[in-house]
Amino acid sequence: MRKAKENRIIDSDAVIIEKKEILPGIHRITFEVPLPFINEVEPGMFIQVEVSHDSFPVTRRPFTISSISGNSIEIIFEIVGRGTEILSETEEGRSLRLLGPLGRGYRLNPGKWLLIGGGLGAAGFPGLAASIDCDLALLGAASRDKLLIIPGCETITITEDGSSGRKGLITDLLETVRWDSFSSVALCGPVPMMKAVIGMMPLPVRVITQVSSEARMGCGWGACEGCSVPKAGGGFLKCCSDGPVFPADSIDWERWEGIH
Amino acid sequence: MRKAKENRIIDSDAVIIEKKEILPGIHRITFEVPLPFINEVEPGMFIQVEVSHDSFPVTRRPFTISSISGNSIEIIFEIVGRGTEILSETEEGRSLRLLGPLGRGYRLNPGKWLLIGGGLGAAGFPGLAASIDCDLALLGAASRDKLLIIPGCETITITEDGSSGRKGLITDLLETVRWDSFSSVALCGPVPMMKAVIGMMPLPVRVITQVSSEARMGCGWGACEGCSVPKAGGGFLKCCSDGPVFPADSIDWERWEGIH
Amino acid sequence: MDKTHKWTFWNREFNSPILLASGTAGFGLELMEQGFLEGAAAVISKATTLKPRVGNPPPRIIETRFGLLNSIGLANPGIDEVLKTLLPQAADLPCPLIINVAGETVEEFQVVIERLEESPVPFGYEVNVSCPNVAAGGITFGASPEIVERISTLVKRVSSRPFSVKLTPNEGSILESAKAAEAGGADAVTVCNTFLGMKVDWRTGKALLKRNVGGYSSPALLPLTVARVFITSEAICIPVLASGGVNRAEDILELLAAGAAMVQVGTWLMRRPDAARELREGVISLLKEPVRQ
Amino acid sequence: MDKTHKWTFWNREFNSPILLASGTAGFGLELMEQGFLEGAAAVISKATTLKPRVGNPPPRIIETRFGLLNSIGLANPGIDEVLKTLLPQAADLPCPLIINVAGETVEEFQVVIERLEESPVPFGYEVNVSCPNVAAGGITFGASPEIVERISTLVKRVSSRPFSVKLTPNEGSILESAKAAEAGGADAVTVCNTFLGMKVDWRTGKALLKRNVGGYSSPALLPLTVARVFITSEAICIPVLASGGVNRAEDILELLAAGAAMVQVGTWLMRRPDAARELREGVISLLKEPVRQ
């Protein structure tokens, strides 16, 4: 609720209009949301989904808004634990309480963009790609089963098992990247992957790179100080209200361990 | 597990072969149980039903075995809280874990029996009536909606609202009872009702009266000391393993408050 | 229970018995901006300390099977920044603000409250004695009735406003500490705080929190709070503010029946930012229900 | 963790890390008769006191939304009857029996254990210092490290068998009490016992238990036990027996990883009389699982 004076946050029940397992273990849910909600969404923002009608799990679960249409938003998620499992089992037609849109999204700078995504880190890219001049997306995943599609954006893929694109890690794709042809970079994925990517970037590119971060969240709206991401120069950023999208150089990459 | 050396207690999953709302808010569930289970059952014994597949509610719920057939047992229960609500919602074909048969049932003395039951206190009477010479059953309830039927036993009913039989309380029926025509009495119902009945009984009748008791239970098999019923002369009886059926004069009626 | 649906606390009348617990509502600003303070009698701020504190290394929130572990480490910008930036903004809150204060030494509590007296904004204070006493080798202040009394006396000396002492359930005797707070001049006690908890990944043998242990909260802890509210409220005359385990209107009524003057909602507010409105409505409608048999 | 699936405790090797907690298994007789002791390393008896105790007035068990309140009041037939009737029968148990001992005075513990030495049956003792010290105005013995040490010393003096001191989480410092038990010569500490809890019916304002407060247990309390096991096992050299909140094989492995030597199962045994077998099987199969990434 950080930029609340500009940004209205809504907490309301949203009907699941579609639920689909788009890849094995990876689900996409489309929620119907009111117009005022749509009007506030910017690429990179997220929602807090109340997965339980019950006391447990106690907290909501955060998901990037993957794409936006006239009266609906989508999230794409992987089943990793109890919350995402419950979510994947919730049926079409049921409603869940959504709080959002939350956080600060991408600065939608003009010029050509390069998107670099690892696994479900690419979940937010469809919505971003629709709002920018997306020149190239580099996507890495364990296998083709985990690779998302970014509509309307030329995509080069690489997989650990070679089932799509080259066999290898996303960093293997970076060697040939013509960094100077982009004016913005968006980076999202597991922290070790992002660290490796940042390590390979020429310094001037870091400055134009925006990172979408993750942290274990309590509230999701800036009050609990639960969602810390180490800040360059000391202290912590709040993933939920300072982010989740940060300029790459505002993060202390050394101290950042990500979620495990 | 009290008379365990004679009595085998079984803990096993039992399929619900029928579930029926026999009266508004009152359900009957028929469980399929193995033969060794059937062989151990005596009228007045009970089972501990695991109503939850989950952690909560933590304990099982005790129910009198209402009747017995070749390969099944029945329970009859009223929805009074969370456990009975879950139970009433469990579908036919599903199974639940049952521990039983538990406790000491009625001493099946020869001669004519009088059964006196208040509300769901009569739940155990069908099984009892099938094993004894049941001469008469006196049943009281709030209304005809709460009156059980005791097959094969002449029954006089009384209801608080007069919707079946006379209007009044079970004690109103006792005035005309010819106590000396019975050699055994079975009494079961809410404690205040049972106190009133006991108070109206001639002393020699108390001695031939067996009471089916209730208490909040922990284990159900004699280990936790949770299910106390005040004992005549001081101390406590264990409802689950000393009872649930007790000779009326082994209970300290003064101190017994029942469940509320 | 007041049939007119008013609750009086520190000489003020409220139409709700609900306080938003420290650490889960910030300074109320985010909630205010979204209109989520309806139904709250007052907001209790995040802990304020003398110096800024960056807080503990992440992860700071770990959800367990039936509850939540936190290890925030009293992250806050320090008294100067609170006075300069946060309190002026909080002047617009639609309900009173109680400032939660923490310290590393007995004297720090007094100093911070002396500074808070400069601002017209606070309605009162909540003194968190559940934190470790750095000067005394890290033992929790709240574990010793003597120290609780001493802190209360020191705060009383400088405070023109009422204050509550927020007791710990983890060490010492909560009953003796409540009496000591009253003896020292406290105007209320908060009963109580998170319970010491921990989660270990058995496959790696490692604790999930960097500091190993953290504060555990859960709706399943309600009976623990009820017992402690009952025991303390029987023994002291100052109001008891209940804190721990509330996520239903019934829970609030149960704590009030056990002796609480007001009831705090913490963890559940993170799940439901409009918890105050929802729970207050629930309370009122339960109180209006015809008495059942 | 032992890869061979053996757990050593008090110089004996067990094929299970599971102890059946005091008060939930009687003297093991009912479970034995039904063949439900498979999987249990040992049974811990219901509290034994010098004189017979009829226990508290009913209700003694109240289920809450997420747990169980009990107010049994240490009901037991007293040491004479235990020696005469129960221990001879318990000689047939398929696993060792640890006798849980309670007292109203410091000396009572010593006397009861002196008497228990007459029987060849007990494998060891568990000294429950969570009960109120009648001679000292009802304060829990376990609240004071001095008294914990004194009881341990007295018991050590008369006991030829190993004993564990069962600590309380409700008062004092469990860390200091654990150190005191070790200093007094205890051979283990049990960490810990039920938490003080209460349930009030808000419509009537009345407590559901006659003595108002009781002992609260719940699977949701596991993180509280994990923390206390970790803290105590880091500070002492004698084994820590974990007790509180276990209802899954994972919970047992987590407590072992946190520092427990053995793990007790109490409340869950009332739900599942064959809990020991089921949980032991779960533990073994988790230990056999290939390590995941």
Ligand SMILES: Cc1cc2nc3c(=O)[nH]c(=O)nc-3n(C[C@H](O)[C@H](O)[C@H](O)COP(=O)(O)OP(=O)(O)OC[C@H]3O[C@@H](n4cnc5c(N)ncnc54)[C@H](O)[C@@H]3O)c2cc1C
């Ligand atoms: C701003 C933000 C946006 C996110 N967007 C997406 C998305 O678009 N798609 C998607 O699949 N996931 C996304 N995540 C991660 C997602 O929130 C977690 O996978 C989810 O909360 C796990 O819930 P669970 O109950 O299934 O797992 P749990 O059972 O709670 O934990 C299982 C594992 O999940 C991970 N995890 C737990 N909590 C979080 C958390 N708050 N954030 C990240 N990981 C966590 C941990 O590794 C943990 O061990 C996002 C997280 C954040 C903070």
Ligand SMILES: Cc1cc2nc3c(=O)[nH]c(=O)nc-3n(C[C@H](O)[C@H](O)[C@H](O)COP(=O)(O)OP(=O)(O)OC[C@H]3O[C@@H](n4cnc5c(N)ncnc54)[C@H](O)[C@@H]3O)c2cc1C
């Ligand atoms: C030996 C025995 C045999 C029983 N047989 C029957 C039967 O045949 N049919 C039937 O309808 N009921 C029977 N009962 C009562 C039945 O067990 C309770 O109604 C049930 O446990 C309530 O569970 P709940 O979760 O729905 O209620 P809860 O939500 O736990 O409590 C609701 C109310 O139910 C009552 N209650 C709670 N626990 C018990 C308990 N252990 N025993 C009695 N009452 C309790 C209390 O008044 C409580 O306020 C029997 C009880 C015992 C001890």
Ligand SMILES: Cc1cc2nc3c(=O)[nH]c(=O)nc-3n(C[C@H](O)[C@H](O)[C@H](O)COP(=O)(O)O)c2cc1C
């Ligand atoms: C994330 C989080 C942060 C907290 N921070 C503080 C704090 O700074 N000061 C304090 O006194 N209590 C703090 N608490 C404790 C809460 O105010 C409250 O007493 C406790 O969580 C129990 O109540 P609940 O069950 O309603 O959450 C915090 C609790 C949580 C969950």
Ligand SMILES: Cc1cc2nc3c(=O)[nH]c(=O)nc-3n(C[C@H](O)[C@H](O)[C@H](O)COP(=O)(O)O)c2cc1C
């Ligand atoms: C019904 C009941 C009776 C108990 N009686 C005793 C007792 O006599 N002595 C004792 O030391 N602990 C007693 N306890 C505590 C348990 O042994 C155990 O320490 C506690 O319940 C926590 O473990 P759990 O979560 O596995 O139940 C009792 C617990 C329950 C639920």
Ligand code: FES
């Ligand atoms: S999740 Fe609470 S401040 Fe970010």
Ligand code: FES
């Ligand atoms: S319910 Fe445990 S002894 Fe009867």
